[in-house]
Amino acid sequence: MTALAEPARATAALAVRDLEIAYRVRGRDREVVRGISLEIGRQASYGLVGESGCGKTTAALAIVRYLPRNGRVTAGSIEVAGRDVLALRGEALRRYRLNDVSMVYQNPGSAMNPSLRVGRQLAEVFRLRGATRSEAHERSLAALREVHIADPESVLRRYPHQLSGGMQQRVVIAMSLATNPELLILDEPTTGLDATVEAEVLELIRELQARHSTAVLFISHNLGVIRKMCARIGVLYAGELVEEGPTEEILGNPRHPYTVGLLRCIPRGGLRKDRGRLDTIPGFLPPIGASLPACVYVHRCALAQQVCHDEKPSDHPVGPEHTSRCHFHDRAQELPRATADVPAAVPIDRGGQALLELEELAKTFRQDGHEIKALGGVSAALWPGETLGLVGESGSGKTTLARTLLGIVPPTSGSVRLEGRVLPARLGERAPRDIAALQIVFQNPDSALNRRHTVRRMLKRALVKLANLRGKACDDRARDLVEAVRLPERALSTRPMALSGGQKQRVAIARAFAGEPRLVICDEPTSALDVSVQAAILNLLVDLQSSKRTSYVFISHDLGVVRYLSDRIAVLYLGRLMEFGPAETVFEPPHHPYTEALLSAVPTLEGEQRPRIALAGEIPSAANPPTGCVFHTRCPRFLGEICMNEEPPLLEDEPGHAMRCHIPIEELRRLQATPPPARTATRM
Amino acid sequence: MTRPTAIGGNMPQVPVVVEGAPPLTPALDTPKRVRRETLRQIVRSPTFVVGAIVTLFWIVCAIAGNHIAPYDPINDSFTPTYAHPTWAHPFGMDRVGRDVLSRVLVGARSVLEVAPAATLLGVTLGSALGLLMGFFGGWVDNILGRIVDAVLAVPFIVLSILVLTALSAGSEGINVSALKLILVIGIAFTPIVARTVRSAVLAERDLDYVPAARLRDEKAPYIMFSEILPNVMGPIVVEATVRLGYAVFAVATLAFVGYGPQPPSPDWGLQIAEQYADVTLAWWAVVFPALAIASLVVAINLIADTIQQVFDE
Numbered sequence: 001m002t003a004l005a006e007p008a009r010a011t012a013a014l015a016v017r018d019l020e021i022a023y024r025v026r027g028r029d030r031e032v033v034r035g036i037s038l039e040i041g042r043q044a045s046y047g048l049v050g051e052s053g054c055g056k057t058t059a060a061l062a063i064v065r066y067l068p069r070n071g072r073v074t075a076g077s078i079e080v081a082g083r084d085v086l087a088l089r090g091e092a093l094r095r096y097r098l099n100d101v102s103m104v105y106q107n108p109g110s111a112m113n114p115s116l117r118v119g120r121q122l123a124e125v126f127r128l129r130g131a132t133r134s135e136a137h138e139r140s141l142a143a144l145r146e147v148h149i150a151d152p153e154s155v156l157r158r159y160p161h162q163l164s165g166g167m168q169q170r171v172v173i174a175m176s177l178a179t180n181p182e183l184l185i186l187d188e189p190t191t192g193l194d195a196t197v198e199a200e201v202l203e204l205i206r207e208l209q210a211r212h213s214t215a216v217l218f219i220s221h222n223l224g225v226i227r228k229m230c231a232r233i234g235v236l237y238a239g240e241l242v243e244e245g246p247t248e249e250i251l252g253n254p255r256h257p258y259t260v261g262l263l264r265c266i267p268r269g270g271l272r273k274d275r276g277r278l279d280t281i282p283g284f285l286p287p288i289g290a291s292l293p294a295c296v297y298v299h300r301c302a303l304a305q306q307v308c309h310d311e312k313p314s315d316h317p318v319g320p321e322h323t324s325r326c327h328f329h330d331r332a333q334e335l336p337r338a339t340a341d342v343p344a345a346v347p348i349d350r351g352g353q354a355l356l357e358l359e360e361l362a363k364t365f366r367q368d369g370h371e372i373k374a375l376g377g378v379s380a381a382l383w384p385g386e387t388l389g390l391v392g393e394s395g396s397g398k399t400t401l402a403r404t405l406l407g408i409v410p411p412t413s414g415s416v417r418l419e420g421r422v423l424p425a426r427l428g429e430r431a432p433r434d435i436a437a438l439q440i441v442f443q444n445p446d447s448a449l450n451r452r453h454t455v456r457r458m459l460k461r462a463l464v465k466l467a468n469l470r471g472k473a474c475d476d477r478a479r480d481l482v483e484a485v486r487l488p489e490r491a492l493s494t495r496p497m498a499l500s501g502g503q504k505q506r507v508a509i510a511r512a513f514a515g516e517p518r519l520v521i522c523d524e525p526t527s528a529l530d531v532s533v534q535a536a537i538l539n540l541l542v543d544l545q546s547s548k549r550t551s552y553v554f555i556s557h558d559l560g561v562v563r564y565l566s567d568r569i570a571v572l573y574l575g576r577l578m579e580f581g582p583a584e585t586v587f588e589p590p591h592h593p594y595t596e597a598l599l600s601a602v603p604t605l606e607g608e609q610r611p612r613i614a615l616a617g618e619i620p621s622a623a624n625p626p627t628g629c630v631f632h633t634r635c636p637r638f639l640g641e642i643c644m645n646e647e648p649p650l651l652e653d654e655p656g657h658a659m660r661c662h663i664p665i666e667e668l669r670r671l672q673a674t675p676p677p678a679r680t681a682t683r684m
Numbered sequence: 685m686t687r688p689t690a691i692g693g694n695m696p697q698v699p700v701v702v703e704g705a706p707p708l709t710p711a712l713d714t715p716k717r718v719r720r721e722t723l724r725q726i727v728r729s730p731t732f733v734v735g736a737i738v739t740l741f742w743i744v745c746a747i748a749g750n751h752i753a754p755y756d757p758i759n760d761s762f763t764p765t766y767a768h769p770t771w772a773h774p775f776g777m778d779r780v781g782r783d784v785l786s787r788v789l790v791g792a793r794s795v796l797e798v799a800p801a802a803t804l805l806g807v808t809l810g811s812a813l814g815l816l817m818g819f820f821g822g823w824v825d826n827i828l829g830r831i832v833d834a835v836l837a838v839p840f841i842v843l844s845i846l847v848l849t850a851l852s853a854g855s856e857g858i859n860v861s862a863l864k865l866i867l868v869i870g871i872a873f874t875p876i877v878a879r880t881v882r883s884a885v886l887a888e889r890d891l892d893y894v895p896a897a898r899l900r901d902e903k904a905p906y907i908m909f910s911e912i913l914p915n916v917m918g919p920i921v922v923e924a925t926v927r928l929g930y931a932v933f934a935v936a937t938l939a940f941v942g943y944g945p946q947p948p949s950p951d952w953g954l955q956i957a958e959q960y961a962d963v964t965l966a967w968w969a970v971v972f973p974a975l976a977i978a979s980l981v982v983a984i985n986l987i988a989d990t991i992q993q994v995f996d997e
Contacts, residue, residue, distance in 0.1 A: 408895050427898055440895075440899065444892065447891040450893045450911055450914070451915065452917075453914070466900055466901075515900075
């Protein structure tokens, strides 16, 4: 056995053994990675998942030997292709980074030098390996062609900011594979991208991995993505690998309570708020440097017994190449729920007066003499207690719609009615109670909360301005609000810096609810949060909705989340409504061809392998939208002349469900039984 | 606060771990605790300590110089004039036989009664102007910005001499009171501070807490002064300390060219102006007042450096 295992070991692309890493903060070493051992075979792909702060990126940085100055490997070994990485110094380390390993970061925009042209940065990789100027140019072109960039000559001449996020990431991937590395580390490579672009980038990575026979270490918090990309998964928690095994095994038969909890947090399989609340993982990740002598998960585990507090569990083999670091791995799936499994939605009465009516709301921005039609005539209505989901790629006008509705930017034409009354277009002209009635929870609480104000000050100011409360009544309401969003009362006297991401978002929610709003716009409120925190926030939003009958406009790129929360869904493309209807109808065929493509792009946990429908190119510029149907340039079900010349009307095909497409609904139903033929015209 | 990032902006964030915080809940730091921590960081820095000690020494001299000085800086006169430093007079004598040490110690006052007040005025006006420009943008920014550029285009020394001369019109000779100096230096600093504050405000204006405030029906002055101002205090404090150093320099320069205290005042700039022609004859009468100016400016800059580092973290 050992005789067989030894050579396999020597040729592994990456072998990490008992890796421990600490950051030196204020004179003390604080452990971040507490003994990770993993192995990635040649050409294999390995997924590392876990909440933010559990050490994923730190481990990756140690592998490329690029830890921050206060970080240090305190124990263990790292080998890439049999070479001891930790022993490398000077020129050898440089050559190692040049030839053997590459890393792709989450934000491609900041991974490139903004003041150098793409061509120069790409050529540098080849020049370093001894290519002449013209050779480097040729090879740069080839590298860009390999990542399916249609017009490589012009891309080489551009600056990074002149490329879209998806294009930037392709260039970065081209750069990192240019040297044929033994190991490619991808750290959340698609997190900032739209689902459609994400799907293309993931496919590209797979294709290139096979061609370059590179091993891949894929770091992501998105289990759907990991499932699509990796054969093996390691679940990281507080710097320890708590479970490791083949992807299907981990997702289908998880044997560690943390993995079980993580999987339950994700709204999937068409779960909706009226069918049940999401499960959450109570508690918090231990802070870095915390002393964790026994099981690292013990403080959050509902299965924990005395032995879990006393003794560190070993890696129990629980299946073929599947281990779980849990004393009770055989009972992991019996983990009790952290939240009551009760449906949390209220029925909606659409008979009465609509809460909000949008009539042909349009917004055109002017920039350098160009007109940018960000929003082109959107009409919709929303009833009390209802959630309207807004989906679409970035640039589709979701945020513009939200801001126009709130009056932050006045619309160019059209109107917003609240309970039948037309609201003034500008925020400054609206009556205080109308301002209080429409509120928003922003995507990023770090930006939405004033970091110099305490939570108490923020909430009290909102109560003074929006609910007209003073003195003791105001103090009491502030305490009620904090309690309503399930924060401890002592959070009142803290500033945002001292709160976790989820806690900050709770403060933002509490603030939005201060003036008893009728409608709250949620602009991707959970996209910056971990899944367990996301689940808790979604539960909170549903609870608040059912107790206060507040309506939501919920903007998200995560279709699972939108489906969970929304009663009706509007699909936007280039500022136009493409499809509008009840959530269930929109998610079931027949779809609008754009919706169909969006849905097919999302990597799921279920593994029902829907064939992905590739959208040609990227979303066109709103400054110069296509003629006729705005989607015709990318539509996989493109008909011909009519789509290019005539904008289809938004037609109601069944009560409450409308679509903007020249193809009749029955035809779509028939067509969507099979995937569309590929369209090859890639546009820049 | 932004943390330094090395590559790709994707370095792991090293959370601030607070000793004694209960484990397994994120530390709920109270503002007081955070402030104390910032203060501790500043006080622990050796550059700050050196700067603070020197500055404090000159402040004490400014307040109680007459009591510390071994001789009367104006009336006590010894022979011979321009005597070498001795044990009794470690800094020697000046051209009319006054004790240079005493004059240097007492001379701190005329600088330190003008420089901080001028800085305060300049920073206050500049911050207000910067807030207006950054927050409103558009034509407000354009008009104020052009005025700021125009003022900045005139060299400081020319500007202040022009204004001080104009202010003295009508009276005999040049009449420069401390109040006039404060006004002139403060106004000369305003555009510089305004520029710094404006750029800080521009970054803040794009954050979502500004629309969030508008969605509470807040008016522009509240948003500017209660929401944005506290967030740009870092750059303002740093700018203020840097300006204070320059203000000391400016007071000394103006005194040197005659726009400041008049003889027999022991002002540092004035002392140099009166005696620099004799520097080969009696270096001590010029070098010691010059060293005094330098030490105060350097000390203030050491403090500024530390504060900047702490705020930049």
